[in-house]
Amino acid sequence: MLIVDIQDDYPLIGIVVPFLLILIYIAISSVFLPPILIVALLSVIAAYLATPIGRWIIPVAIVAGLPWWYAGVTIFLLDLAGALFMAWNFEYLFAIPKIGPYMRQLIVDVEYLIKENPWMRRFTSATLLLYVTLPIQGAGTLMGSVIGRLIGMDSWKVFWIMVAGSAIGSCGMALGADTLRIFLIGNIATGITILLISLFSAFFAYLSYRALRRRRL
Numbered sequence: 001m002l003i004v005d006i007q008d009d010y011p012l013i014g015i016v017v018p019f020l021l022i023l024i025y026i027a028i029s030s031v032f033l034p035p036i037l038i039v040a041l042l043s044v045i046a047a048y049l050a051t052p053i054g055r056w057i058i059p060v061a062i063v064a065g066l067p068w069w070y071a072g073v074t075i076f077l078l079d080l081a082g083a084l085f086m087a088w089n090f091e092y093l094f095a096i097p098k099i100g101p102y103m104r105q106l107i108v109d110v111e112y113l114i115k116e117n118p119w120m121r122r123f124t125s126a127t128l129l130l131y132v133t134l135p136i137q138g139a140g141t142l143m144g145s146v147i148g149r150l151i152g153m154d155s156w157k158v159f160w161i162m163v164a165g166s167a168i169g170s171c172g173m174a175l176g177a178d179t180l181r182i183f184l185i186g187n188i189a190t191g192i193t194i195l196l197i198s199l200f201s202a203f204f205a206y207l208s209y210r211a212l213r214r215r216r217l
Helices: 002-009 011-032 035-050 054-063 068-089 099-116 118-122 125-133 141-150 155-185 188-216
Strands: none
Touching: 011 035, 011 068, 035 054, 035 068, 054 068, 054 155, 068 141, 068 155, 099 141, 125 141, 125 155, 141 155
């Protein structure tokens, strides 16, 4: 593949391009979105990259005012950049300052996940696609890419699986969340109940994630 040859000749491209895609997307968005939605967009991007909330940030983005399709495209683009970064740099990540320790911890997490769920070793392309598509805790393109590489899949095969899974999962969740929002507008009591349950579930999931991380350290 030409893209692989270019990255091999100029290794820095593999690091710069994924981040450049995100910056270009933000710059283009700043032209078309009002300032309040730019703030919402930046908050969504920061929350998605810095927390384990995953695609569950999409309903939050829609509530914050972003159109459902924009919320879905935003998360898809972040996943695309992450998958591209992993495809180009997986073997070199451990030598990058600050990123290396994170990657080593991610490998430990994946190995622990596979150890606790031996059936993952029998992952095929279809099951890996399903794993990335569903809004499972931790089932993003970074985790999916590591699982795919650890079970022996080709890096670019894993990349396209990540892209397809994210496209289906992100757009599907965005459309579903917007449909639910429209329904709940006319059912305020039901909406408040579901919102409280969702917030409690997200908080409990975050506490469980922190407890699990501490137990592994």
